[in-house]
Amino acid sequence: MYPQTNSHPLPSTWVKLGSVLTPTQTWEGTMVRDPSVLYQSGQYKMWYWNDGSSIGYATSADGVNWTKYSQNPVFTNVLRPSVVYKSGTYYLFYAKADETAIGLATSTNPQGVFTDQGLVLSASQVWENGLIRGPSVWYDRETELFKLWYSASSISPEGVPWTEPAAIGYATSKDGITWNKYANNPIMQGLNDGSWLERAIETLRVYKQNNIYYGFYHGADARGISRIGLTTSIDGITWNPQVSDLILDLGNYEDFDSDFLYTTAPVYNSGWKLWYNGRNSNNSNPEVIGLAITTI
Template sequence: MNQAIKWIPRGYSGGWTKPLTSPVLGPEYGTSFDMQVLKEDGKYRMWFSWRPVNLIGYAESTDGITWTLPRVVFTPDPSSDWEAHEVNRPSIIKKDGMYHMWYTGQMFPGNETRGSSAIGYATSPDGITWTRYNKPVLSPEEKWEGISVMCPEVHWDEKHNIFRMWYSGGEMEEPDAIGYAESSDGIQWIRHSSNPIFVPDSSKFCEMKKVTAGHLLIQEDWHYMFYIGFDGDGRPSCCLARSKDGISGWERHPDNPVIAGSDGYWDHDGVYRVSVVKEDDGYSLWYNGANYPYELIGYARHEGFDLGFDSMPERNDGGYRGVLNLI
């Protein structure tokens, strides 16, 4: 019998903390994952993927921790040939008094043989009642996109009057890399010629298998992207990178992953997609953590605005904390 030691991502780094020991949404609602949080007039609004009912749910909070009873706001279209089975992974912005949502529509989710994922679009005057555009606005076409485009992240660029989308493509269960596209109306999208614009770094074990589900924080001269990195064993954690233009010249955080699962807690098996809100004194972050078979939504906090790219030395252990004995 042989024994080896393997480094695995544990806990948090880069100035982030997990102030709570339990999730803020779940487990009484079943698996809740891949959320979008907006803060409006002192109130937090969360749209989240609700796996037991295959749709998008909604909840509100005054502190980002205690949430109202979730309600259903967006369901699959049973007559559709591309979003009949599940809708999830919303990206929502408010522009000119209207809410705009891009989301993932799926057929046979989790099935790598029959399944497919595409990105849809809907609008709403209040974020509750939605009118969908009945065709997908982005479907897998390029070789690297495989059978799935999903996990849209959309921002409105006021300076250039365009919508900017970062999205993931590849396999059905978890896509493999991140692409970029632009649109003048949110419906017709032009892919970037250098797609995928963000791929796994084989020299970093914490993301050597896949990178996916980018969430962008755009401020000052930087595009900060929080993304899921899958290590060589398929374990997910939240990593961070930055780029001047959000397309090229990506610089990984020296202490990746910044949020990972914690031993003995509800998020033990890993951390998936996040949503970040800039506060007056730092950042609030929501993430879906896994303790299989459940995924639930948790909360993390960063005091101050220095995200640590220039002030922290690079770790010499590949970005991993803790050890796992393998027999």
């Protein structure tokens, strides 16, 4: 289904460090999830979603110990942040609360105040089935383009009262506001092969390093249970997801990620750091954010 991309060495040894961000502020409710992380001037900056429709902000020197902004939340009535920085401005892309469109808010400060620029991309292609769920944006300085990978359509995992995305689309923009969708979307979807990628590829978070696009994604098996994989692309459009891409599997019964592994936030800084949210439905805080690392 997918053309083979060029072969690039992938980091193969990952170590889970456990959960690093849990609910401690009243506005968060019982969950923190869907992190977006930037590394700037010796500091990691994270934007994350709560169990409702608000976005928080936190900082860290090491990626493990986080200090939450005392005036959280920094933006409300939106879901699933993806933040990029360009020319002194933070661009916070978000999913509309009903998950039918993607919007943009901007600020010169990472904690805001954010100015809402409105909705910039709506469901319009048949395969999207009226749903656009989670943006992943990279500003490519070589091409001077904002590049967006987004989740769309839906599946229903067994035994849970919610849906998850089914496939990945791609779009580009010169200004972050006016977007052109790729004509041959979706660019990634389930393999229908009986593996952990059977039903869907639900999110794709992309990090460009040395002119290679590294795609961290979570895929769903026949029951809708999701795990995390890693693949590469030479153009950000042509990917070759396969069973051997798996880098993070379900944790043990008592671990925070025993049920599902969800959206990632990759950063390369003398080795890879990968934040992700995991779910353990038996916990009082069923979704929290964890960290996995590699030094390869």
